[in-house]
Amino acid sequence: MHPVNPLVVFPRSYSVGAALVAVMLWSVAPLLADYARATPPLQLTALTLLAGALATLPLSRRVNVATCGRVWQLSIWLGIPLLIIGAVSTYFIGMRLAPAAEAALITYTWPVLFVLLSQWSRFGRLRIGGLVGALIAFSGAALLLIPQASGGGGDTALTGYALALLAACCWALYSWLSQVAPVPLTPLLPRLLLIACVIAAAASALLEGHIALPSSEAVLTGMALGLGPYGIAMVAWDKALRWGHTSLVGSLAYGVPILAALLLVVAGMSTLDWRLPVAGALVVIGCLKASR
Numbered sequence: 001m002h003p004v005n006p007l008v009v010f011p012r013s014y015s016v017g018a019a020l021v022a023v024m025l026w027s028v029a030p031l032l033a034d035y036a037r038a039t040p041p042l043q044l045t046a047l048t049l050l051a052g053a054l055a056t057l058p059l060s061r062r063v064n065v066a067t068c069g070r071v072w073q074l075s076i077w078l079g080i081p082l083l084i085i086g087a088v089s090t091y092f093i094g095m096r097l098a099p100a101a102e103a104a105l106i107t108y109t110w111p112v113l114f115v116l117l118s119q120w121s122r123f124g125r126l127r128i129g130g131l132v133g134a135l136i137a138f139s140g141a142a143l144l145l146i147p148q149a150s151g152g153g154g155d156t157a158l159t160g161y162a163l164a165l166l167a168a169c170c171w172a173l174y175s176w177l178s179q180v181a182p183v184p185l186t187p188l189l190p191r192l193l194l195i196a197c198v199i200a201a202a203a204s205a206l207l208e209g210h211i212a213l214p215s216s217e218a219v220l221t222g223m224a225l226g227l228g229p230y231g232i233a234m235v236a237w238d239k240a241l242r243w244g245h246t247s248l249v250g251s252l253a254y255g256v257p258i259l260a261a262l263l264l265v266v267a268g269m270s271t272l273d274w275r276l277p278v279a280g281a282l283v284v285i286g287c288l289k290a291s292r
Contacts, residue, residue, distance in 0.1 A: 019240035019252040025233035027259035029225060030104040033095050034269050036221035041092040042204035043214055044222055048088060049197035051226020053190045056235055061187040068182045076188065080177060081196035087170035088230060089200065090163040098160025100269055101261040101276055105140075106164040108257035109283055112137045113172035121180060133289030140282025143275055179241045186238045193230075257283055 036044050065073055094103045112134050119130050178185050185192070214222070240249045258280050265271070 015240045015243035015249055016252065018236040018243065019249045022233040022237040022240065023252055023256050023259070025228040025236075026108075026253075026256050027263060029091075029229035030095060030100055030260045031263050031267055031269070032221055032225050032229070033092055034100045034264065034267075036092075036218055037096055039214065039218040039221070040204060040208040041089055041096065042200055042208050044092055044218060044225075045085060045089040046197050046200040046204055047214060047218060047222025048225040048230050049084065049193045049200055051223045052231035052234070053193035053197060053226075055227045055231030056186075056189045056193065059186055059235060060190045063183050063187050065183060065188070072182060075177065076181065076183075076185070076192070077195065080174065080185070080192050081199060083170045083174045083177070084193065084196040084230075085200050085203075087167050087174060090170070091167040094160040094163035094167060096160065098157040098164065101264045102279075103160055103164040104260045104264070105257045105276070105279055105283060106161055107167045107171070108253075108260065109137050109165070110168035110171040110175070111253045112283075112286055113168060114175045117172055117176040118179065121176065129289060133286045135286070136289055137283045137286025140279040140286065143279045143282065175237070175241065178238050184238070184242065186235050189235060189238070255284070 033044075039047075065076055068076070091103075091107055094107070097103075112130075116126060116130050116134060119126055240252075261276055261280060265276075
């Protein structure tokens with residue numbers, strides 16, 4: 001990892017606190033996204049990223065990215081915005097095509113993918129514990145697919161689950177790049193989110209054909225998502241990765257699917273059956289096994 005300042009040693013409580021802030025904000029993301037089902041997903045993505053850019057604007061400062069080399073420059077200015085768009089938009093679309101709680105649970109398998117990426121980049125190989133943990137976690141996600149595969153009308157839900165898994169891959173890659181980038185990404189986050197917002201708005205105009213102003217409900221939901229889960233939470237997560245140990249910080253994110261699913265059930269937006277808690281437990285156990 002690349003600490004913000006190699007001369008400063010941050011207490012472990014700093015990284016834990018930052019990670020917990022991110023976890024709590026990410027837990028409410030499915031609930032907020034479900035409130036905005038009537039809004040076109042790419043338009044909602046653009047609004048969310050614009051609010052996130054404004055929320056993180058006070059953290060912006062000059063970072064000399066030119067010293068990173070061409071590959072890293074391209075990864076930072078284009079790769080990361082595309083990963084952000086992919087993570088947010090596929091998450092929104094997946095939650096509309098599949099049951100919200102189940103899609104959210106599949107998306108939050110990203111910590112185990114992040115752990116595997118970190119192991120591969122650090123050791124040049126995957127450890128047995130990481131692979132076993134990944135199998136346990138994804139067996140929990142697969143448990144959610146059994147009724148969809150055997151019942152009628154499951155094609156749409158399976159597409160939603162696939163998009164939720166794609167969102168997980170995007171978040172894992174984003175977290176890994178945040179960890180290994182030669183410069184801190186937090187000061188660049190407002191510009192990165194703004195670049196992603198412009199691309200998402202152009203994609204919305206091209207693919208969704210919605211040039212009109214968004215509704216007040218869409219604006220409010222986008223602001224809430226941008227300020228919290230995709231604004232402050234992303235900054236807190238970046239700080240947690242740079243201040244703390246990868247396994248410790250990553251393990252705190254494993255509570256997100258449980259909290260998110262619980263909020264959706266309490267709000268009456270998802271129905272609780274035996275599959276959801278069992279799948280959630282398998283995802284958490286698998287992530288913990290991988291991180292060890």
